[in-house]
Amino acid sequence: MTGPHMYVSVSRLRVAVDRSDELIAAFTQRAGLVEHHDGFIDLQVWRSDRDPAEVLMVSRWRDRDSFTAYMRSEDHRVSHGRMDPGLKKAIKLERLEHLHQTYEVVAQ
Numbered sequence: 689m690t691g692p693h694m695y696v697s698v699s700r701l702r703v704a705v706d707r708s709d710e711l712i713a714a715f716t717q718r719a720g721l722v723e724h725h726d727g728f729i730d731l732q733v734w735r736s737d738r739d740p741a742e743v744l745m746v747s748r749w750r751d752r753d754s755f756t757a758y759m760r761s762e763d764h765r766v767s768h769g770r771m772d773p774g775l776k777k778a779i780k781l782e783r784l785e786h787l788h789q790t791y792e793v794v795a796q
Contacts (some may be wrong), residue, residue, distance in 0.1 A: 694729065695752045696787040699745040702780045708740045710775055715745070719770060721763035722747075727754020742782075752786075 703711050715733045722728055727750035734744040749755040758764055768776075 695749040695755050697747045697755055698785040699781060700783040701743045701745065702741055702782050703743060703778050705741045707775060707778050708735065708743065711743055711779065714771055714775060719767050721767050722758060725754065725758045727751060728758065
């Protein structure tokens with residue numbers, strides 16, 4: 689059984705614990721522009737139950753080109769421009785990971 693390949697981007701963020709809920713709220717109240725981009729599959733935000741200062745943003749795409757096109761788009765700039773500047777300064781990107789063309793979906 690073979691399935692589709694996909695591109696997965698994981699942003700590992702660190703934010704002060706007292707701003708963690710604010711960061712989650714910013715994602716849940718996002719503009720929703722990404723959902724209309726070609727190749728976008730889904731976006732999830734995960735928070736560690738052991739370390740609430742650690743938040744992962746996990747997005748899945750059909751391929752790397754789709755992800756890259758969105759990251760270079762005006763929609764991406766608009767989306768990030770809506771974030772409160774104080775919150776934006778409080779977020780530290782610890783690591784950006786990409787899983788692409790390496791993993792094949794073999795069961796769901």
